[in-house]
Amino acid sequence: MKKVLLIEDDSVLRENTSELLELADYEVIAAPNGKVGVDMAKTELPNIIVCDIMMPELDGYGVLENLAKNDETKYIPFIFLSAKTERKDVRKGMDLGADDYITKPFNEEELISAIESRLAKAAILKEERQAQDKSDNHEDELRTINDLKNYFDDNGENLSFKKDEIIYTEGHNSNFVYLITEGVVKCHKFDEQGKELTTALYKEDDLFGYSSFTNNTPYQETATAMQDVEVVAISKYKLRDILAENHKATMAMIQLLTEDLSGAKDQLLQMAYSS
DSSP: OOEEEEEOSOHHHHHHHHHHHHHTTOEEEEESSHHHHHHHHHHHOOSEEEEOSSOSSSOHHHHHHHHHTSTTTTTSOEEEEESOOOHHHHHHHHHTTOSEEEESSOOHHHHHHHHHHHHHHHHHHHHHHHHOGGGTTOTTOOOSHHHHHHHHHHHSEEEEEOTTOEEEOTTSBOOEEEEEEESOEEEEEEOTTOOEEEEEEEOTTOEEOOSOSSSOOBOSSEEEESSSEEEEEEEHHHHHHHHHHOHHHHHHHHHHHHHHHHHHHHHHHHHHHHO
């Protein structure tokens, strides 16, 4: 039975979440604040930690920073559970090394799915560390999607688009991949009758525009700014070279593509049932 450390100062939410996890067949240990949570993490060595951000004694960021400095706890999967939804808050948590970020209110399926996913990923990463200790500490290696987004921020070209302005058009050469820093982008195409079909919506901190990294494949849809939009663009050929040099970032990109396909399927089903 996997052990979950839940760090949450709201007693009602702590009790309800503990019960939810126990019903899902997890062993749960709970801490009422960050300071107690750090002590419990070091003594209990749980399989995964679910932690609130805003807490007395020590906040969630402090908990993660503290545990990241300890050799016995730095690889424990860490999920933030918080009502803070600003892009800067999410990115701060991910930059510190969090594995996931769930916003309140949340449902049971969302929490259980995140825990199962992170436990599975942690098991794979543990095997990789054991098999390839010599490759664990490449100084400038990009390891995660968050590292990749930071690379976009630091090295990409900043572009602005007004509301309803086209960013790229279906059939044109797919020269760039984009990271949204502000605004919302709609991707769409037209059917044989000329009816516009929305294929995806991308919000702040999303990557979009990746049709192919190896072939000169044109864009498969048109992207339009739904409001004033700020993006950072990187040539797909430059991104291809970066991914070739950073295998962990490549694996993270594969996971993102998989999640996008799953999300697209859900969106299409919703549109089908609502039409």
